[in-house]
Amino acid sequence: MLLPEPSEVLPEELAGLWRGQFGGPAPRPLAPRETVEGYGTFTFPYGPISMGVPESGRFDVVTYGERILELAPLGGYKQRSVLAALAGTPVEDAALRIERIAGNFSAAHVAAFLAAAESARGLRVPVVELWTRALAQELQRIYNHIHVLARIAEAASQNVGQAQTHALAEEILRLQARAFGHRWLFGALLPGGPARNLDRAGRHALSEAVRTPAREFDDLWELYLDSRVFVDRIQGTCPVPREVAVRWGAVGPTLRACGVPWDDRLRVPEAPYNDLFVALAREHDGDALARLLVRVQEVRASFLLIEQMLDRWPADVSLSEAPSPPVRPGRGVGRVEGPSGDLVYDVSVAHDRIVSVAARTPSQANWPVFAFGMRGAVFTDFHFAFESFGLVFAETDR
Amino acid sequence: MELWGGILTAAVAGLFLAAPLAAWRPKLGYGTSAAAAVLLLAASVETLVGGTIHGPVWSGPLGDPEGLTLNGLSGFFAFAASLVWVATSIYSIAYDERRPSLLAVCFALTLGSIALLVSSSSLLLFLIGWETMTVASYGMILQARGRRDRVFSAAFVFLAFGEASTLFVVLAVAGLRLGTGTFAEVPYLVPGTLSTLVFVAALLGFALKMGVAPFHMSEWLPIAHSSAPSNASAVLSSTLTLAGAYGLFRVLSLLGYPPLWWGAVTLGIGAVSVLLGSLFAAVSEHTKGLPAYSTIENNGLVLVALGVALLARAEGLTELYVFALFAAFYQALAHAVAKTVLFLSAGWTEHATGTFDLTSVAGGVKRGDRAAFAGTVAATLSLAAAPPLAGFVSEWMVLESLFQSYQFVPAWVQFLGLISGAAVALGAGLIVIAMVKFLGFTLLWSPASSAAPRRSRGLALPIGAVGAVVLGLGVGAPWVLRFLAPTVSAFVGSPAAAPVGQLLAVPTGWSILSGSPFGILSPPMIPITIGLGALVGLGYYLLGRPSSRPARRAAVWMAGSPAGQPGELYTSFGYSTGLRIMMATILGTREIRSSAGSVSEAGLATPVPYSVDLEVLDIFKLFYDDLVRAGEGLAALLKHWIMPGRLGRYLAYILIVVVAVVIYVAAAAG
Amino acid sequence: MPSWIEQAAHRGILTSRYPRERGSDAEVPPTGRAPVPSASAGPTGAAIAGCPVGAIGPEGVEPGRCIRCARCLAHGYRFGGPVEASFRAPPGRAGPEGADVGDEPAPLAPLGRSLHLFLVDVGSCNACNLEVLALANPFYDVSRLGLFFTNSPRHADVLLVVGVPTDAMVEPARRAYDAMPFPKAVVAVGVCPCSGGAFRGNPGLRPSLGDILPVDRFVPGCPPTPVQILDAVLRVAGRARREE
Structure with missing residues (x-):
């Protein structure tokens, strides 16, 4: 069973596929937990502060040594109550906070939020604005996928490779800063963002600038595929069976790596994706390698999308045609395909101020399958598995 | 010499006399045993220093002269055994008053019978001692606490293997008697079927007692699976297996020139034992099972050294022959002494925690008495072959003799030496894991919540004292080895004249040479070097302390989580699980889950509790299980048909036999 | 067959010339700097009212609060603050930007040149975390300056703290600080530990990292760029970039 259509989603369902994820004090389970006992078993606490996982979050590893019997991701350490505190704020101010829920997914979050808010307010958005959001999202998708590759290479001690890949990720950050004025695209998708350089000259410069990283990425990936050590290490690591991924509601590359053709950009084609060629990335093994292969295909697809977008950029339309905001409260759902998967925002607005916001983030959907896949793995699999899902604690502790 | 003969007699008699005294007052029995063991120790030292001791001689039932005597060979084994007994007997006095007096009786009988078989001048007396020892130690195991059916089955397994051993030993002795016509110690030098038969029977019989692979059931099952009393375990593991080694050496010393394959078989059995024993020790979760497996490893090392010696003898490499013999003897001595401490210490920790389960003991014991702690550390490190302790010297010698297997001419023997060397080296590594686990999870790591063991000087002092002996045997190895020269002479001497000059050349000054062109080791230099280093550090600390900022204690860093939460401590089982997974083919590791229902079926909302156990099994146990099943099948067959x-x-059977006898007699007469 | 070495050689030297030279525009985009009123700035009242985090006051822009949202650009402000903008004073009492640069002794000066860094996230959005980790990539390559990331606070000299302090992270952060040996320094990275940033005032959050740990240097920015983080670390080690 895949997720229901956005219009059928209730806010309380959006709160979590597994309700235990929300509410409760700091060591808060992010995945359903079982009780494992046995001779010699013990719980090995990893976190909340560890350089292996640069965010604050804890993993309770139940083990009898060496092998992970059960892995319980525990969140809540960085609970900032962002969504709860949004009630009563103007939509524009709320967007500033939404994009800071998870900095490396800011474009996806703010795009989904704005879509939901616009639908709630009954606003029609100029096409060029939709294209800008898509461009920002594709750039950020590339960044995140390359970052995942770099982190996995780091875990596999591919020292030259990880340095080169991290450098490539930094190049993408700089591209984002050149195009949108901010390395993490904060404020870039809001009207009057910091320094949006998307006039004709800016677009031309960007399409020139994007070619180098695209070529470099292809070269790098060839080299990774030549490294048998690297491929061996992630092949078969943390496998997620297709039926588990579907039943537990996994999203994004995690789901597509199990062979499920689910991509929000293709589901209900909206501008600009209805006008562009979007390649579906799909693998079938469901392991860390499959997830990485999906990401690699998506990086290539995103480079191609950016090229197409910059080629066929729509004519500028000013935003002044926006109708006056309705007085009655409205509710809208926005849904985009973020770098780590399907991202849904459900926003209620009244008088241009937020009434309530609910969200279902990809990390939230993928924590349970990650915990499932780790059962039976050994300690050293952890980092390869964790990075391959692209999980972010900040998306659950919001 | 009259005086020392008398002392020897008094010692053996005293050890036996302790039995009736123990029946009356157990503590008196243990005390008598201790005193008699001191006498035996004195007599054995005199033998090694002054020469053979002759005790009383009488005429045996079959007309052979019977008597008590100690020569270089038996003197050495009496020395090692009595050293252990002195400590164990003193320990036993304080060990536990609530133990039944029958334990003390069997304890005394075991000691007496081992002393008898070691100091017997004839093989008949040896056999009597051997069988008494088996029965008495069976009685000791029966006194274990715990579920009666388990204790009985463990004791039964022990007795079954013990009687199988006796059977083969009787065969070997009978073979010798057939060859020489007497039970007295007369060498039988004729090569051929009979000496081969004697060798095979002796190897089987004594290897059964030493508990080496594939007979290690006899060693570990009773000790590990029944909670046998610790003093009994120490005697069984240290001196019962020592008696097995002694028997093998004694019979081999009576046999002539060994064919190449004798050494090869001995070496092979030894190498397999080293590997299996250390592997099982590393994954054992029982504070007495772990040392018991280590016994298998150590006896394997004795056999490895003996195997190299026999090969060297067959190849005519006198120097290697002598060196490997030194290695074998020193290994036996080092093991007996160190292993005693481990079992005594296991009994000591059981006082604090009430269990022999390592995972439960872990963190449950405070260091308590310093002497006992230091003794345990010394013995554990010695068994892990850490310099400069006794086990290090002996293991170095065993490995050195294996390294020299390149001198053997046949390629297959060289290859065997290579393979065995690899097995022994791997075993030496694995046993370090086992010993670190034992020491680390019993004593080294003691959180604040742990209980202190009962403060008892009687328990702690023997542990500390034997620990000091372990250190002494290591540091003073070059000098101790010189005292073993008579032992090697006694073994070598009977069939061929000993190259005494070369013998004494092996320990040279402060160091040990492994054959003149090969390796050299100087154990005393190790503590001297460490001491000098410590002096430098001390001097730096006293003279050049750069900063006066006081030391600050911070909590353990557990990735930001509070440290030391219950249930979050690494278990000893977890410590060796890596090995269980890596060696799954040998260990037969399998995971047993309590509930078949997998998580994905259960869905997200209803977590299912389940339990997981990782089990290892012994392939040889499967073999013996099959053997038992076959035996039961045969018995059923007999029951039904015959x-x-x-x-x-x-009545028909009787008639048939009578008829057969009549026919036979008639035929013989006719 | 192409090789890693060939690939690396082909790309040439990427590494920043910072701190020998000042940070370039590629390294510090406009949003890396705090806004300052330009000559043509209109009345401050509109800017004060328009600032969503209250960073603009009558006496100027408070860098420890600004999240670089660019609202004030419409009121004649421009991103023109200094690149090296870390400060020592607790947020809320911060003087004009950069006023105290190099004035006070560096806390880690006696340590010599090599430092080990440990990252603690007390409630960030992950952007600051990634900017801190970016210090290790070939563009910044802090190991050339003797700076290394370590996996345990036991080996760390500098604690880099990112995020707005949540109640749940107070104890873990203090444990990390206690686990460090002396001498040690704490650098608060980003506007969140300075003042709570965009989430100031949300339930369960502490107003400033200064309330739970002794902070040696605050690095404003949302997020600060790697060069600015590097500047703060070098400053606590007494190795700040000097203008020629």
């Missing part, structure tokens, strides 16, 4: 319980059938 002995169905009908009187008529039995």
Whole structure:
């Protein structure tokens, strides 16, 4: 069973596929937990502060040594109550906070939020604005996928490779800063963002600038595929069976790596994706390698999308045609395909101020399958598995 | 010498006399044992220093002279055994008053019978001692606490293997008697079927007692699976297996020139034992099972050294022959002494925690008495072959003799030496894991919540004292080895004249040479070097302390989580699980889950509790299980067809036998 | 067959010339700097009212609060603050930007040149975390300056703290600080530990990292760029970039 259509989603369902994820004090389970006992078993606490996982979050590893019997991701350490505190704020101010829920997914979050808010307010958005959001999202998708590759290479001690890949990720950050004025695209998708350089000259410069990283990425990936050590290490690591991924509601590359053709950009084609060629990335093994292969295909697809977008950029339309905001409260759902998967925002607005916001983030959907896949793995699999899902604690502790 | 003969007699008699005294007052029995063991120790030292001791001689039932004597060979084993007994007996006095007096009786009988078989001048007396020892130690194991059916089955397994051993030993002795016509110690030098038969029977019989692979069931099952009393375990593991080694050396010293394959077989059995024993020790979760497996490893090392010695003898490499013999003896000595401490210490920790389960003991014991702690550390490190302790010297010698297997001419023997060397080296590594686990999880790591063991000087002092002996045997190895020269002479001497000059050349000054062109080791230099280093550090600390900022204690860093939460401590089981997974083919590791229902079926909302156990098994146990099953099948067959319980059938049997005898007698007469 | 070495050689030297030279525009985009009123700035009242985090006051822009949202650009402000903008004073009492640069002794000066860094996230959005980790990539390559990331606070000299302090992270952060040996320094990275940033005032959050740990240097920015983080670390080690 895949997720229901956005219009059928209730806010309380959006709160979590597994309700235990929300509410409760700091060591808060992010995945359903079982009780494992046995001779010699013990719980090995990893976190909340560890350089292996640069965010604050804890993993309770139940083990009898060496092998992970059960892995319980525990969140809540960085609970900032962002969504709860949004009630009563103007939509524009709320967007500033939404994009800071998870900095490396800011474009996806703010795009989904704005879509939901616009639908709630009954606003029609100029096409060029939709294209800008898509461009920002594709750039950020590339960044995140390359970052995942770099982190996995780091875990596999591919020292030259990880340095080169991290450098490539930094190049993408700089591209984002050149195009949108901010390395993490904060404020870039809001009207009057910091320094949006998307006039004709800016677009031309960007399409020139994007070619180098695209070529470099292809070269790098060839080299990774030549490294048998690297491929061996992630092949078969943390496998997620297709039926588990579907039943537990996994999203994004995690789901597509199990062979499920689910991509929000293709589901209900909206501008600009209805006008562009979007390649579906799909693998079938469901392991860390499959997830990485999906990401690699998506990086290539995103480079191609950016090229197409910059080629066929729509004519500028000013935003002044926006109708006056309705007085009655409205509710809208926005849904985009973020770098780590399907991202849904459900926003209620009244008088241009937020009434309530609910969200279902990809990390939230993928924590349970990650915990499932780790059962039976050994300690050293952890980092390869964790990075391959692209999980972010900040998306659950919001 | 009259005086020392008398002392020897008094010692053996005293050890036996302790039995009736123990029946009356157990503590008196243990005290008598201790005193008699001191006498035996004195006599054995005199033998090694001054020469053979002759005790009383009388005429045996079959007309052979019987008597008590100690020569270089038996003197050495008496020395090692009595050292252990002194400590164990003193320990036993304080060990536990609530133990039944029968334990003390069997304890005394075991000691007496081992002393008898070691100091017997004839093989008949040896056999009597051997069988008494088996029965008495069986009685000791029966005194274990715990579920009666388990204790009985463990004791039964021990007795079964013990009697199988006796059977083969009787065969070997009978073979010798057939060859020489007497029970007295007369060498039988004729090569051929009979000496081969004697060798095979002796190897089987004594290897059964030493508990080496594939007979290690006899060693570990009773000790590990029943909670046998610790003093009994120490005697069994240290001196019962020592008696097995002694028997093998004694019979081999009576046999002539060994064919190449004798050494090869001995070496092979030894190498397999080293590997299996250390592997099982590393994954053992029992504070007495772990040392018991280590016994298998150590006896394997004795056999490895003996195997190299026999090969060297067959190849005519006198120097290697002598060196490997030194290695074998030193290994036996080092093991007996160190292993005693481990079992005594296991009994000591059991006082604090009430269990022998390592995972439960872990973190449950405070260091308590310093002497006992230091003794345990010394013995554990010695068994892990850490310099400069006794086990290090002996293991170095064993490995050195293996390294020299390149001198053997046949390629297959060289290859065997290579393979065995690899097995021994791997075993030496694995046993370090085992010993670190034992020491780390019993004593080294003691959180604040742990209970202190009962403060008892009687328990702690023997542990500390034997620990000091372990250190002494290591540091003073070059000098101790010189005292073993008579032992090697006694073993080598009977069939061929000993190259005494070369013998004494092996320990040279402060160091040990492994054959003149090969390796050299100087154990005393190790503590001297460490001491000098410590002096430098101390001097730096006293003279050049750069900063006066006081030391600050911070909590353990557990990735930001509070440290030391219950249930979050690494278990000893977890410590060796890596090995269980890596060696799954040998260990037969399998995971047993309590609930078949997998998580994905259960869905997200209803977590299912389940339990997981990782089990290892012994492939040889499977073999013996099959053997038992076959035996039971055979018995059933006998029951049904040959002995169905009908009187008529039995009368018919009698008739058939009578007829057969009549025919045979008639034929013989005719 | 192409090789890693060939690939690396082909790309040439990427590494920043910072701190020998000042940070370039590629390294510090406009949003890396705090806004300052330009000559043509209109009345401050509109800017004060328009600032969503209250960073603009009558006496100027408070860098420890600004999240670089660019609202004030419409009121004649421009991103023109200094690149090296870390400060020592607790947020809320911060003087004009950069006023105290190099004035006070560096806390880690006696340590010599090599430092080990440990990252603690007390409630960030992950952007600051990634900017801190970016210090290790070939563009910044802090190991050339003797700076290394370590996996345990036991080996760390500098604690880099990112995020707005949540109640749940107070104890873990203090444990990390206690686990460090002396001498040690704490650098608060980003506007969140300075003042709570965009989430100031949300339930369960502490107003400033200064309330739970002794902070040696605050690095404003949302997020600060790697060069600015590097500047703060070098400053606590007494190795700040000097203008020629």
